[in-house]
Amino acid sequence: MDNGKKRVGLYGFTGCNGDQLTIIHSEDKLLDFFGSAEIKSFSLAKSDNDNTELDIALVEGSISNQEQAEQVKEIRERTKFLVAIGNCSCYGGIQAMELGGGGWDKRFRAVYGDNFFELRTPIESKPIDVFVHVDFYIPGCPIDADQFFYCFSHFIRDNVPAFPDHPVCAECRWKENDCLLLKGIMCVGPLTASGCGAVCPSHGLPCLGCWGPVDEANVSSEFNLLKEKGFSIEEIKNRFRIHTGSGMMKPLKKILGVL
Amino acid sequence: MREIVVEPLARVEGEGGITVQIEGSRVKKVRFDILEGTRLIETLVVGKTPEEDVSITCRICAICTISHRYAALRGLEKALGIEIPPKAHWMRSLMHMGEMLESHSLHVFFLALPDFLGYPSAVAMAEKYGEDVLKALELKKFANHIMKMTSGRMIHGENPTVGGFGKYLDHTTLLNIKKQSQKYIPYAERALEILASLEIPDFYEMDTVFMCCEPGNNEFGIVGDQIRISTGEVVDSAEYKKLTNEFFVSHSAAKHCLYKKKPYTVGALARVNNLGERLKGQAGKLYKKYWNKRWLKNPIFNNHAQAIEMVWALEQIPGYVDNILKYKKDPPIVAPARTEGSGVGSVEAPRGTLYHYYQIKDGLVAESNFIIPTGQSLEDIEKYMRKAVENLLSQDADDQTIRYHCEVIARAYDPCISCSTHLVQVEHV
Numbered sequence: 001m002d003n004g005k006k007r008v009g010l011y012g013f014t015g016c017n018g019d020q021l022t023i024i025h026s027e028d029k030l031l032d033f034f035g036s037a038e039i040k041s042f043s044l045a046k047s048d049n050d051n052t053e054l055d056i057a058l059v060e061g062s063i064s065n066q067e068q069a070e071q072v073k074e075i076r077e078r079t080k081f082l083v084a085i086g087n088c089s090c091y092g093g094i095q096a097m098e099l100g101g102g103g104w105d106k107r108f109r110a111v112y113g114d115n116f117f118e119l120r121t122p123i124e125s126k127p128i129d130v131f132v133h134v135d136f137y138i139p140g141c142p143i144d145a146d147q148f149f150y151c152f153s154h155f156i157r158d159n160v161p162a163f164p165d166h167p168v169c170a171e172c173r174w175k176e177n178d179c180l181l182l183k184g185i186m187c188v189g190p191l192t193a194s195g196c197g198a199v200c201p202s203h204g205l206p207c208l209g210c211w212g213p214v215d216e217a218n219v220s221s222e223f224n225l226l227k228e229k230g231f232s233i234e235e236i237k238n239r240f241r242i243h244t245g246s247g248m249m250k251p252l253k254k255i256l257g258v259l
Numbered sequence: 260m261r262e263i264v265v266e267p268l269a270r271v272e273g274e275g276g277i278t279v280q281i282e283g284s285r286v287k288k289v290r291f292d293i294l295e296g297t298r299l300i301e302t303l304v305v306g307k308t309p310e311e312d313v314s315i316t317c318r319i320c321a322i323c324t325i326s327h328r329y330a331a332l333r334g335l336e337k338a339l340g341i342e343i344p345p346k347a348h349w350m351r352s353l354m355h356m357g358e359m360l361e362s363h364s365l366h367v368f369f370l371a372l373p374d375f376l377g378y379p380s381a382v383a384m385a386e387k388y389g390e391d392v393l394k395a396l397e398l399k400k401f402a403n404h405i406m407k408m409t410s411g412r413m414i415h416g417e418n419p420t421v422g423g424f425g426k427y428l429d430h431t432t433l434l435n436i437k438k439q440s441q442k443y444i445p446y447a448e449r450a451l452e453i454l455a456s457l458e459i460p461d462f463y464e465m466d467t468v469f470m471c472c473e474p475g476n477n478e479f480g481i482v483g484d485q486i487r488i489s490t491g492e493v494v495d496s497a498e499y500k501k502l503t504n505e506f507f508v509s510h511s512a513a514k515h516c517l518y519k520k521k522p523y524t525v526g527a528l529a530r531v532n533n534l535g536e537r538l539k540g541q542a543g544k545l546y547k548k549y550w551n552k553r554w555l556k557n558p559i560f561n562n563h564a565q566a567i568e569m570v571w572a573l574e575q576i577p578g579y580v581d582n583i584l585k586y587k588k589d590p591p592i593v594a595p596a597r598t599e600g601s602g603v604g605s606v607e608a609p610r611g612t613l614y615h616y617y618q619i620k621d622g623l624v625a626e627s628n629f630i631i632p633t634g635q636s637l638e639d640i641e642k643y644m645r646k647a648v649e650n651l652l653s654q655d656a657d658d659q660t661i662r663y664h665c666e667v668i669a670r671a672y673d674p675c676i677s678c679s680t681h682l683v684q685v686e687h688v
Binding site for chain 1: 267269270274292294298300302306307314318319320321361373379380383385403412414415416417418425507510
């Protein structure tokens with residue numbers, strides 16, 4: 001680290017690559033991003049990758065086979081500060097919407113039958129903190145570029161960024177949108193971390209929860225409100241879990257007894 | 260035994276690799292390994308509402324998020340008996356152009372060109388090709404702007420929904436997109452110029468079959484309910500199973516496909532080879548200038564075909580904007596006409612034909628099947644790599660040379676590996 005720049009690695013596990021792509025799609029900042037740190041590994045963008053000691057690792061995607069579990073542990077061992085980027089990495093993503101409910105074996109066989117994978121050993125998709133310690137979480141599906149670069153510029157200066165802790169509803173009010181819940185539309189904005197700019201309600205569409213749960217969300221209050229509005233338990237459960245992976249397991253278990 | 264392993268294959272979307280096994284002077288195995296983790300998305304959409312399905316399936320892939328959304332919408336709307344208003348149709352056409360431009364500019368400039376110019380990345384290329392890299396970034400930014408404006412977000416925007424759009428674009432934004440689009444045509448042409456100046460190896464050339472959507476009206480296009488095959492056949496996309504014939508191979512989390520037991524290619528090269536004669540305007544001129552019969556035999560020309568499609572897409576935008584502006588009123592979201600039915604939605608994703616099949620019962624998804632472009636091209640990718648390795652062996656090529664050519668062939672297809680791991684039929688679970 002002769003030039004004082006941080007050594008950074010970007011890694012992608014199971015997901016859509018949307019978080020790394022959000023960085024690549026930040027055209028105005030891309031060259032600065034590559035210039036502000038020693039980008040040691042970024043397989044999506046370059047082929048000269050080096051698995052070396054890192055100051056910062058940015059990890060996208062959930063862990064869905066044993067080989068990935070080993071790899072994320074190996075990355076952790078050579079990294080000082082490990083950041084989970086995106087909902088798959090933070091909560092398991094859409095592929096973890098039934099996590100904790102059982103039935104993965106059956107679903108796996110429904111897709112792949114009894115076929116044998118020669119090169120990988122699949123497991124049920126889980127967030128990375130099931131396998132390694134995570135120093136910081138940047139949620140989103142995908143992450144928001146501004147939020148990411150705000151955080152990244154803190155990381156490379158050894159700072160930990162302050163992160164907003166309010167639900168989508170806060171951003172929705174700043175935009176002066178009408179409340180969709182009041183119209184009887186199933187919106188999970190009150191449970192969902194902000195950062196997207198309340199983009200869906202601003203288009204007249206309900207929040208689907210793709211940023212993952214906000215701390216201190218009042219899950220049971222929203223659950224009861226939606227029940228009063230006439231939605232079934234199954235409908236509410238589906239909607240709460242689609243994007244939240246492991247994030248809604250505990251509160252839902254508390255309300256329903258089982259998942 | 261000599262073994263050459265590329266893992267992971269860089270500058271592609273998702274986790275893949277290449278394995279070449281050589282015994283003596285004989286090629287034993289050439290594999291394109293799909294190592295991406297399994298997500299079982301087809302099972303997860305079962306029991307969900309059509310709106311939830313669209314929000315889930317677009318997340319199969321970040322690069323082709325719009326194509327997945329579009330294919331899903333077309334399949335679901337057929338199943339539910341929804342006819343979308345013309346304004347929604349033209350908005351979708353515009354968003355689809357945004358993705359075509361975003362994906363092609365990303366692939367041509369950032370994933371593929373570094374191979375041919377001898378750099379590890381486009382960022383490293385900037386030293387010598389600074390102006391071109393900056394212009395490529397500008398073009399990509401414009402493409403992302405269209406995606407963001409039409410879909411609500413650069414990636415996984417939820418605005419295009421079942422039955423229409425949450426919100427339509429205002430005049431200023433639309434006219435701005437129309438005006439800007441023409442500025443970028445020379446940038447896309449420049450990509451084609453650079454590609455055309457390169458010596459493309461010919462030692463793995465051979466015939467294959469090409470498949471793409473038939474847009475109808477003797478026009479070039481990227482949406483259609485019929486599929487055109489280079490053999491001259493035109494087949495209804497509802498017959499997608501007969502066209503694709505998926506099967507499992509143990510080195511791939513993505514199933515492979517064959518048409519009448521033959522490997523085939525989908526994507527920009529398939530579209531330009533099958534429909535290129537219909538191109539008009541500047542794209543038509545470029546097609547006439549650069550297309551030749553080698554394009555029918557060599558997958559590397561997929562890069563060239565993508566550059567022509569970028570010009571075509573930019574030339575389409577003004578007409579689409581005018582068509583949207585014709586309709587002054589923003590139509591409301593169209594409600595489903597029924598709660599049971601089935602439908603296949605087929606569109607061209609940047610890397611080839613994408614099918615979403617749905618069966619709906621009681622208003623919820625009961626069964627789904629997605630056939631993804633990269634899976635369809637996998638047999639051809641392996642076929643061309645194998646021919647390249649055989650030929651290179653006869654010239655006593657070293658491992659590095661073999662590795663280079665295999666990577667260039669695989670990358671030319673612009674494979675989307677996250678996508679490709681979800682192409683299996685599911686019975687009601």
